[in-house]
Amino acid sequence: MKPGNHIIQAPMEYSLCTGCVSCEMLCGLLHDGCIGPQHNRIFLQPGRIKQMVHKILSCQQCDDHPCYEACPRKDQAMCLDLKTNIAYINESECIGCGKCQKACHFTPSRINLVKSRNKDERKAKKCDLCRDKPDGPQCVKWCPAMCLALSEGPIPWDETKEEQA
Amino acid sequence: MSRNAEEKKSRLYGYAGKILRINLTESTTEVIDSRKYLPEWIGGRALAHRIFWDEVGPGVGAFDPENKLIFTDGPAGGTGIPTGGRAVMCGIGANNLPEQYTSSSIGGWVGTVMKYCGYDAIIIQGRAPKHTYLLIEDEKVSFLDADGIWGMLISEAQEAIFLAHGRDTFSMVIGPAGENLVRDATITTSNDHTLSKAGFGAVFGSKNLKGIAFHGTGSITPYDINKVLELRLKIGDYHHVPNPVTHQTALKSIAYNIPAPDGWDFGKLACSPGCNSRCQRLMMNMKDAFTGEKIAQIEKCVSPMAFTMERDCFMPVGTWVQSPRNPRSMGAQRSWGIPYDENDPDYPVISEMWGGDTTNYWKGDFDKGSMMDQLCKEYGIDKWDFIVWNMTWISMCKKEGLLDDLDFGMEPDPESAEFVRYFIQLIVYRKGPLVTLADGSRRPIGDVFAEHMARAIRLLGKEKYGDSIYHGRYSHILKKNIEIPVSLEAGWGQCTHWHGRGFQGCQKWFWTSNAILHMLNTRDAMSSGHTHLTTDELRTIQKEGICHSPTQIMAIRRTETVAILTDSVPNCEWQSNEMFYPEQNAEQFYAATGEDLTPEQLLMRADRARLVFRAILMRNHGRCRDMEVEDAYPFLTYPDPAGDTVDWEEWNDLVDMYYQSAGYDLATGWPFRSTWEKADLGYMADEMERLGMLPPEGGTPGYVRKECPFEGHVRKKEPAVTGNAG
Numbered sequence: 001m002k003p004g005n006h007i008i009q010a011p012m013e014y015s016l017c018t019g020c021v022s023c024e025m026l027c028g029l030l031h032d033g034c035i036g037p038q039h040n041r042i043f044l045q046p047g048r049i050k051q052m053v054h055k056i057l058s059c060q061q062c063d064d065h066p067c068y069e070a071c072p073r074k075d076q077a078m079c080l081d082l083k084t085n086i087a088y089i090n091e092s093e094c095i096g097c098g099k100c101q102k103a104c105h106f107t108p109s110r111i112n113l114v115k116s117r118n119k120d121e122r123k124a125k126k127c128d129l130c131r132d133k134p135d136g137p138q139c140v141k142w143c144p145a146m147c148l149a150l151s152e153g154p155i156p157w158d159e160t161k162e163e164q165a
Numbered sequence: 166m167s168r169n170a171e172e173k174k175s176r177l178y179g180y181a182g183k184i185l186r187i188n189l190t191e192s193t194t195e196v197i198d199s200r201k202y203l204p205e206w207i208g209g210r211a212l213a214h215r216i217f218w219d220e221v222g223p224g225v226g227a228f229d230p231e232n233k234l235i236f237t238d239g240p241a242g243g244t245g246i247p248t249g250g251r252a253v254m255c256g257i258g259a260n261n262l263p264e265q266y267t268s269s270s271i272g273g274w275v276g277t278v279m280k281y282c283g284y285d286a287i288i289i290q291g292r293a294p295k296h297t298y299l300l301i302e303d304e305k306v307s308f309l310d311a312d313g314i315w316g317m318l319i320s321e322a323q324e325a326i327f328l329a330h331g332r333d334t335f336s337m338v339i340g341p342a343g344e345n346l347v348r349d350a351t352i353t354t355s356n357d358h359t360l361s362k363a364g365f366g367a368v369f370g371s372k373n374l375k376g377i378a379f380h381g382t383g384s385i386t387p388y389d390i391n392k393v394l395e396l397r398l399k400i401g402d403y404h405h406v407p408n409p410v411t412h413q414t415a416l417k418s419i420a421y422n423i424p425a426p427d428g429w430d431f432g433k434l435a436c437s438p439g440c441n442s443r444c445q446r447l448m449m450n451m452k453d454a455f456t457g458e459k460i461a462q463i464e465k466c467v468s469p470m471a472f473t474m475e476r477d478c479f480m481p482v483g484t485w486v487q488s489p490r491n492p493r494s495m496g497a498q499r500s501w502g503i504p505y506d507e508n509d510p511d512y513p514v515i516s517e518m519w520g521g522d523t524t525n526y527w528k529g530d531f532d533k534g535s536m537m538d539q540l541c542k543e544y545g546i547d548k549w550d551f552i553v554w555n556m557t558w559i560s561m562c563k564k565e566g567l568l569d570d571l572d573f574g575m576e577p578d579p580e581s582a583e584f585v586r587y588f589i590q591l592i593v594y595r596k597g598p599l600v601t602l603a604d605g606s607r608r609p610i611g612d613v614f615a616e617h618m619a620r621a622i623r624l625l626g627k628e629k630y631g632d633s634i635y636h637g638r639y640s641h642i643l644k645k646n647i648e649i650p651v652s653l654e655a656g657w658g659q660c661t662h663w664h665g666r667g668f669q670g671c672q673k674w675f676w677t678s679n680a681i682l683h684m685l686n687t688r689d690a691m692s693s694g695h696t697h698l699t700t701d702e703l704r705t706i707q708k709e710g711i712c713h714s715p716t717q718i719m720a721i722r723r724t725e726t727v728a729i730l731t732d733s734v735p736n737c738e739w740q741s742n743e744m745f746y747p748e749q750n751a752e753q754f755y756a757a758t759g760e761d762l763t764p765e766q767l768l769m770r771a772d773r774a775r776l777v778f779r780a781i782l783m784r785n786h787g788r789c790r791d792m793e794v795e796d797a798y799p800f801l802t803y804p805d806p807a808g809d810t811v812d813w814e815e816w817n818d819l820v821d822m823y824y825q826s827a828g829y830d831l832a833t834g835w836p837f838r839s840t841w842e843k844a845d846l847g848y849m850a851d852e853m854e855r856l857g858m859l860p861p862e863g864g865t866p867g868y869v870r871k872e873c874p875f876e877g878h879v880r881k882k883e884p885a886v887t888g889n890a891g
Contacts, residue, residue, distance in 0.1 A: 036384025
C-alpha cells in the first residue's frame, strides 16, 4: 500500500483524542531525546474547558512547500525528500530564523521554533513523518487511542486559517 | 539510549532542576536548586513532606499567611512514562478537623507544564495584598491583578486566562467557593481535575490567590529512553485500541439505570500527560446548568452518585483483591473492557459482589445529577463532600424530622433540583436565613455549612445533627434495617470513604484496614492508597482473624508506603499493580532519573518520607495514640452491611499490632530512636527528644491500655464539676 503523506486525526466516532499528549511527548523524545513544547512537531490544541474535544495539529506536507521556498538556506536547512515530496529540516544547518514558520499556510503555524538566548540552539522543528524510522511516524505508532493516522487524502485547505478553539 | 557515567553525574535526569519559592506578601520569588532535596526525596509528596518539615513549625493555621502550600511533581512527570503526569499539593488543610498538614493530588496538564517552566516544585507562602493570580513563564513570575476574574466560575476563569495568555498557558484556579473560604473548596484545572480533599481552594482564597497559570518552554530529559518506551508498552498495553464516542440513552450500572431524556455521548480521557490509560469518563452533550447549552463533563468515581443514591456504591472483591490470573483491579478492568479470566480458580473469590445497602438517599434523576456535579465543579467545591456528606445528611435528617428547626429559606428536599442548586449557592456564598447555633449565637445557614460538615454539625449541635440515627438503611445481607448516623463522619472531620457503612458496603478486612490508614493520616486516606491484597493474603487474613492478623498489618503498611510512592514518582494506583508487578515504581524512577534502586530501596525512601510525615504531625499537631485511636473509632461502632463492627479492644489490638510493626511506642504512638535512626533520620530523633516526644526503647514503662472513653457510639459525658471550682 502506498504510504500516506500527512498526519490526520480520526473522527471521534472512531476514536476520541484522550488529551494525553503522548503524540507530542514521543515526538520530542524520539527526535531530540527530550520532551517539551519546543520539541514538538505535532501539537495538541486544547478544546474549550466545557467541551474537552481536542485538535491535533501537524504539518500537512503541502505540495507547494511554502516553508521550503521561504528558507534562506534552502536545500541545506529546509530540504525536499524527492521520494515522498515532503519538506524536512536538516537541523545542523538550520539557523532558526523562523521564516519557514511564518510562511506556513496554516494558522497556527505547523512549524515549531526553539527559542533560545544561544543563537546556535535556535532551530525550526517540523514533522518529517519520521523519515528515518522504518516503522513510520512515531506519533501514530504510540498514540494509545489510535486516533492518528497517515492520510493520502487531499490537504485540508479549509483549515488553513482556522481560529483557535 | 542510556547515558554514560559522566552525563549521569552532570545533570538531574527526569527533574526540572529548580524549586521556586513565591512570596505573595512581598511579591518576590526565590529559586532553590533541586539538588538540595532531589533525587534523595524522590519528588511529589515525599519532597513536599521534607520541605514542610524544614520550613513550617507548629501553631500555623490553614488561613495564616505562614501556611505554605507546596505544589510538586515527580521525576516521571513530563517524561512520557505512563501515569507520570499527576502532581501533588501539601500544606495545612482547611477541611480536616482539627486543621492539620495534609496532601491532595491532581491530574491535568499543570504539573507537567510546571516542569516545562523549570520547576520540580513551587512553594507558595504569604498573603497577597490584593486579588492576584500568578503567571509563571519559565523564570519570569508575574503577580497579576485578579480583580477581573475574581468571582468567576472555574471554567470561566480558565478560559479568561487562555484568552489573555494563549491556549498554551495552563492554569489551576479556584471558584467562588475558594474565594469565600468555604472549607472544602477545590483548586481545579481543565474540565474537572481537582485538588479537592484538603480544602486547599480555601487556602488559596485566604492568600488572595485566584489561580496560577503556567507557560513553560523548557524540556525534560529522561535518563533511559528505551526504558520509557518499554514501560509504555508494559503498563498500558490494553489501552492500545481506539476510543470511540458512543451514544447513550441512560446512565447504567449494576445498581441503577437512569433514563437520560435527551441522551448523552460517552467518551474517555486520560487524566494526565503521557498516560496511555483513559480512566476519565467524559459525558458529552450534557445540559449546562447555567446556560442550557450542550457541554461535556468529566465524571469520576463519586459523580454517578449525584444522579442517584438509592443504594450504596458497591464493587466486586476483585477491585481490591487480585489473583495471578486476574492481576488487575476488576473495577478498572470493567471500565477498560478487559475480559476476566473466568477459569481462574480464584474467580469466585474476586468476582463476589460486596453487599451494598439500600439507603434511599435520593431517586434517579439524570438532569438533577448532571446539574449537581456541574455546580460543584464550577463553584469549586468538593463533589465528594457535597454529594456523599451534605446531601445524604439533608436526606437522612429530613426523613428523621430533624430539619424542622432549621430555616433554609426553602423546603430542604434532596429530590428537588431547585433545592440542590439553592443549597450549594447558600454554602458557596455563605448566605441564607439566620439559624440559631448550639451556643445560642446566630449565623446565616450557608455560612455554617461553608465551615465544612464536621464543623457545621458541631456548630448546630452534634448530638442531634450528627449522632441521631437514620432508620432507613436496609441491609440486603441481614434482610433488615440497620443503624447509621445521619452524618457520615469517619475521622479527622472527613467523610466516609470505603469505611463499609453509610455509603460504600465492603468486607470487614477492607474497612478495618482503611480505617487504620485513615487514622494514621489527616484526611480521607483513600486518595491513592486503597488497601490491595492477593487472594492468598485474603485467605491468610481470614484464617488469622482480621483484627489479629500479621498479614493484615503487612498489607496496611505496604499500602501506606506505596501510596507515598504513588504520589511521589508519581504513579497511579489504578495503573499500578503492586501485587504482581512490584517493580513498577522502581522501573519508572530509574527510567526517569537513572537512579538504579531496587524496589525495596525505593520503598525505603518512601518509608522515610512516611516517618517525616509522622514527625510533622507530632511536632506541629501533637499527634499521639489517644488522638488517633479515639478519632477513628466511633464510626466503626455502627454495623457494616453484614452487621460487623469492631469493639474497643479489637480496634486497639489492631492499632497495637500496627504500632509494633512500625516501631512506635504503644502508649504514645511515637517512634523510638531506633526507628528514626533505621531510616537515617537520627536528627529527627534528636528533635523529638528535645520536644519530649522520644519514648524509651522498649516502650513507656507501666503502659496500660486506656479504658474505652465511648458509650455506645458517642463519647462518655465528662463528670460534672462539683463543689467550688474556684
